[in-house]
Amino acid sequence: MDIKRLIRLAAVIALPLIGLALAVFSSPTPTPTPTSTPLPVADADEHQLFITNGCAACHGQNGDGSPIAPALAGHSEATVERQVRTPRLQMPSFTVDQISDEELELIADYIASLEGEGNEHHEGMELTAALEMHHWMALDAIEVGEPDEAIHHVQHIIDLLEAGDHHDRMEAVLEALQAGDVHDPEHEIEEMLAGTASPDLSLRDLHLQQAMAAIATDEVPDALHHVLHAQNEADPSAADALGEIVDLLNAGELHDAEHEIGELLSGEVHAD
Ligand code: HEC
Structure with a gap:
């Protein structure tokens, strides 16, 4: 067992106390519906943090999406952390005072453990909002060193776009990413995000x-x-x-x- 694992274990042991404090001080959040298969203890605590911190209120009890927020399967810890600290679109941001780094790591762990194709990602979202979101997520994924996750979002963009210039450029980005290049795709996505996917963004x-x-x-x-x-x-x-x-x-x-x-x-x- 390495040090990181040990620290995480210690954090997990301290969690019931934090959870109790949260339950007392946080605004009311929906009560968890029992899942049919009970989770291992550590996972259950991670899931509990996902609920007590309000993520479940928008993203669904098990992160499987709702009419107001996308399903979360398929996100690495690093992109979850970025999204929670600095969301760019509709989602509210959470500061360290609201969710500590340790808690966020556990929540991100929970999300990283979710299974699913992630195709429900943008169900219920307006096309333009879904496109914009996938551009941001692809960019973040490249920046935090998760090219596979970026490929996933680029594929969503290609599926959402009609044939045309933007579509073709995204196909080229996909090919470059698949060939292991991240530099050019990063700049291409930035250019397509500012102005095209997000018309008011310079x-x-x-x-x-x-x-x-x-x-x-x-x-x-x-x-x-x-x-x-x-x-x-x-x-x-x-x-x-x-x-x-x-x-x-x-x-x-x-x-x-x-x-x-x-x-x-x-x-x-x-x-x-
Ligand atoms: C008030 C509703 C709301 C809350 C609360 C909320 N989110 Fe979100 N979240 C959204 C919406 C809407 C999006 C779509 C992108 C956007 O608008 O920012 C999103 C996007 C995301 C994404 C990127 C999804 C994708 O496929 O691109 C992640 C990861 C995420 N949220 C994690 C969390 C976590 C973790 C929490 C709890 C700490 C949380 N969210 C709390 C509404 C919410």
């Missing part, structure tokens, strides 16, 4: 959002990479603010960097 803001996601999971080099890209896409009025963000990231001032990026994204920084 490339600058896309990179800033990816920087936010990277900061939220402590991937500082990734965050820097995106801020540098944002600098290339930005108009001169944002140059100072972006320069400051680079300095903050280099100095390890992640919280301030996040704050500054948030201001840029909300349009609160103007040329003076």
Whole structure:
């Protein structure tokens, strides 16, 4: 048994206490419906966290989807963590104060253990929303080093698209990913996301959002990479603010960097 496993075991033992505290302090969430096959103890606790933290309220009792949120099978731990800390579309975000890193790891573990094709992913979602979501998820999957998961989302995009330029470019992305290339696909998906899949999103803001996601999971080099890209896409009025963000990231001032990026994204920084 390795150290990580031991730590996780310790966390699992402490969980009933956390669960109790959550049950007392959290807003009411639906009571779990008993599953026919009882889960092993550790898995049951992971599932319990999925429910007490409200994920089940939207994603269904067993993560199998609902009319308001997609099914979750097929997601790796790393993409779940990104999505929960920095969702880009409808889903609310959860801070470390709301769900600790340890709890999130257990919830992500639970989701990673779910079985299913994930074809129910976008059932009930508007086509444009489903397309946008799969672009973000493919991008995140590439960035956290899960190319197979990215392939899965790219395949969904291809299935959803009518024949045309976007479709063809996605086919090329799929081929490149299958051949083990991640660099070109990443840039292609970014370009198709900003403007096409998400008409109001500029490339600058896309990179800033990816920087936010990277900061939220402590991937500082990734965050820097995106801020540098944002600098290339930005108009001169944002140059100072972006320069400051680079300095903050280099100095390890992640919280301030996040704050500054948030201001840029909300349009609160103007040329003076
Ligand atoms: C208020 C409803 C709501 C809650 C609560 C919620 N989600 Fe979501 N979630 C969504 C919606 C809607 C989406 C689709 C993408 C979007 O709009 O952000 C989504 C997307 C996701 C995705 C990406 C799915 C995909 O196939 O691309 C993951 C992973 C996820 N949620 C995990 C969680 C976890 C874990 C929790 C609990 C900590 C949670 N969600 C809580 C509504 C919710």
